[in-house]
Structures are given as structure tokens and as C-alpha cells.
Amino acid sequence: MIPVPDRTARPTRISFDHVSVEFATANGPLKVVDDVSYDVRDGEFVSIIGPSGCGKTTMMNIVAGFVQPSGGTVLLDGKPIAGPGPDRGVIFQEYGVFPWLTVKENIAFGLKLRANHVAATEREEICARYMRLMGLADFADAWPRTLSGGMRQRLAIARAYAVRPAFLLMDEPFGALDAQTRSAMQDLLLEVLQTEGKTVMLITHSVEEAVYLTSRIIVMTARPTRIREIIDVPFGYPRDERLHESPEFGALRSHIRELVMREYAVQARQFIPSST
Ligand SMILES: Nc1ncnc2c1ncn2[C@@H]1O[C@H](COP(=O)(O)OP(=O)(O)O)[C@@H](O)[C@H]1O
Ligand SMILES: [Mg+2]
Structure with a gap:
């Protein structure tokens, strides 16, 4: 052990x-x-x-x-x-995604806020990485309402991880x-914690x-x-x-x-x- x-x-x-x-x-x-x-x-x-x-x-x-x-x-x-x-990155029990934004826009959202702002190229990389990890790569431009419940939940998780908050x-x-x-x-969560220490x-x-x-x-x-x-x-x-x-x-x-x-x-x- x-x-x-x-x-x-x-x-x-x-x-x-x-x-x-x-x-x-x-x-x-x-x-x-x-x-x-x-x-x-x-x-x-x-x-x-x-x-x-x-x-x-x-x-x-x-x-x-x-x-x-x-x-x-x-x-x-x-x-x-x-x-x-x-x-503090919060993953809510439900309704953790913005229905008026696409999958990719949801993940990018926090990265455009002033507090977490990153350059456009880095934002692209982070979005691509999390869409791949969450099995959402083919759904970048999809609207949340067209996703299954499980996919929406994975999107909510990706949104929270993307900004690398100190607290999850x-x-x-x-x-x-x-x-x-x-x-x-x-x-995947254990891996994220191992590399980013939250x-x-x-x-x-x-x-x-x-x-x-x-x-x-x-x-x-x-x-x-x-x-x-x-x-x-x-x-x-x-x-x-x-x-x-x-x-x-x-x-x-x-x-x-x-x-x-x-x-x-x-x-x-x-x-x-x-x-x-
Ligand atoms: N804003 C609120 N106003 C009134 N009651 C609330 C409010 N938020 C939660 N409650 C009540 O507090 C109790 C605990 O809720 P919650 O913390 O969501 O429980 P859990 O997450 O353990 O299932 C529940 O009975 C819920 O109805
Ligand atoms: Mg609860």
C-alpha cells in the first residue's frame, strides 16, 4: 500500500x-x-x-x-x-451547463472571464483537450439540449476542470x-488531481x-x-x-x-x- x-x-x-x-x-x-x-x-x-x-x-x-x-x-x-x-469550480447536481451556448462555448466560457483569462490559442487547446477526454470531440458545435443526460454531465465536468480552479x-x-x-x-478525476493538485x-x-x-x-x-x-x-x-x-x-x-x-x-x- x-x-x-x-x-x-x-x-x-x-x-x-x-x-x-x-x-x-x-x-x-x-x-x-x-x-x-x-x-x-x-x-x-x-x-x-x-x-x-x-x-x-x-x-x-x-x-x-x-x-x-x-x-x-x-x-x-x-x-x-x-x-x-x-x-472555486462548482459542479452542480444538475443544470450545470448553459443551454444557450454550444459544447465548445460552454467549456470556453470560464476561460474568457477576466479572472481566468487565457490567450485564444491556449483556449482552443484546452477546449480540444477536454472535449477529447470527455468523449465530446464530435459535438463541439452541438447544443446541450441535443445531448444525452450523461453527455451534459460530462460537459459540466469539463467546464469546471477547464479553468483549473484551486478548489473543486x-x-x-x-x-x-x-x-x-x-x-x-x-x-480521469484522480489523474487531474495528480497533475494539478487541487x-x-x-x-x-x-x-x-x-x-x-x-x-x-x-x-x-x-x-x-x-x-x-x-x-x-x-x-x-x-x-x-x-x-x-x-x-x-x-x-x-x-x-x-x-x-x-x-x-x-x-x-x-x-x-x-x-x-x-
Ligand atoms: N433555500 C432553501 N429554502 C428552504 N429550504 C431549503 C433551501 N435549500 C434547501 N432547503 C431544504 O434543506 C434541506 C436540505 O437540502 P440539501 O442541502 O439540498 O440536501 P442534500 O443535498 O443533502 O440532499 C431539504 O429539506 C431542502 O428542502
Ligand atoms: Mg444535494
Whole structure:
């Protein structure tokens, strides 16, 4: 096994300190995040796993700059988050592409913004590279509505990777993909991280994916979400497909599955109207 570097030797990039989030709804305030504290160190690849509707996207939206916490603080490189920024590439759960731009224009979009601006020839190269990697080379001038759901998702991923952000915030990015494409996208992500060294937060429903890809897994409880357990994944990088077969991998997967199943059961009970 490849050794795991000591995480505490790296600087903190993202920190959640006693964070809570409450939304105003028609039925009164809804507490979604409850006293959550954790940090993400430089170059770490952290996954967040927990039942649907527990508050995972809300937590990521705070880092992306779309949601303000109701209590506690979230810092990015030691500073409060004022709003979205070009340092954070976000891959949304859905609707991650601009329908009014072609495939190539979508990928080029971020590269034309002032903060990420690159020369036209370099832009062409980056677009060509990601269209090739994502299997979209024949669709450069196609409109997103003419693509399959999986292709649109790959386009959203290409858009985020193209600008080489320091942070990648990925919200169930591979959920809509078939098993083959998903596995190819996972390995491509590992490759991108190996060459570009980013700090990544990934929300996923897949325990298998969390263990295979990430260095730290944050298991969240049912809503209002709290931290159930933080697991340091004892495998270094680079990783390859054979890891899935190792007994250590299997043991970790079982442990996390059990935690997650329990929280799913709790969350499911919240939806059952109580009988009188
Ligand atoms: N802006 C909002 N206003 C009111 N409720 C919201 C808002 N955003 C999210 N919620 C609610 O917060 C809860 C958690 O949502 P979310 O963070 O998207 O969950 P997850 O990503 O874990 O599935 C859900 O019940 C959702 O309906
Ligand atoms: Mg979500």
C-alpha cells in the first residue's frame, strides 16, 4: 500500500466552525445544518455522504458562496466567504451547463472571464483537450439540449476542470452516468488531481466511490445534519482499480455502508406521518 501523508502538516484551506443553517419555510424555520465543525487541508480530497435531503448541498453552497450560515463561521484560506469566486469550480447536481451556448462555448466560457483569462490559442487547446477526454470531440458545435443526460454531465465536468480552479466543489457529479462512464470519469478525476493538485469536496451517494476516490470521508446524519463520523481513508495515491478488490477496502466499505444505512433509516422515518 502507498503511504498516506500526514494531513496535519498541510495548511487548512476550508474550515467549518460550529456551523448551523436554518431556512425560513412556509411551515416555519427548518433547521438543516446543526453545529458542524471540520476542516479541509490543502490538497485533500474530502467526500461528504449522508441521506438525501440532510443538508449536504447546503454545506457545499456555503463554500461556493451561495448560502450564508445562520450560525458559526466558514472560512476559506482564513477569510470569510463573501460570494462565489473563480478560485472555486462548482459542479452542480444538475443544470450545470448553459443551454444557450454550444459544447465548445460552454467549456470556453470560464476561460474568457477576466479572472481566468487565457490567450485564444491556449483556449482552443484546452477546449480540444477536454472535449477529447470527455468523449465530446464530435459535438463541439452541438447544443446541450441535443445531448444525452450523461453527455451534459460530462460537459459540466469539463467546464469546471477547464479553468483549473484551486478548489473543486462537486455535488454528485457522476450520479447520472452509466457504470462504465462513471468509472472512466473517476479515474480521469484522480489523474487531474495528480497533475494539478487541487483541494476537493465531493458529495456522493456511493460509498464505493467515496472510498475509492477520497482521502477523508465525512458521514453526515439525517436532518438537521451533524457529523456522524469522519473517516481517514488509509490508502495513498495514485490509486488504481485493483483497490476495489482489497480486503481493507471491503472492510471500510462495510463499516461506512452500515453508518449510512442507519442514517437513511432515521431520515426516512421523518417522512412518515405519525399515527394518532
Ligand atoms: N433555500 C432553501 N429554502 C428552504 N429550504 C431549503 C433551501 N435549500 C434547501 N432547503 C431544504 O434543506 C434541506 C436540505 O437540502 P440539501 O442541502 O439540498 O440536501 P442534500 O443535498 O443533502 O440532499 C431539504 O429539506 C431542502 O428542502
Ligand atoms: Mg444535494
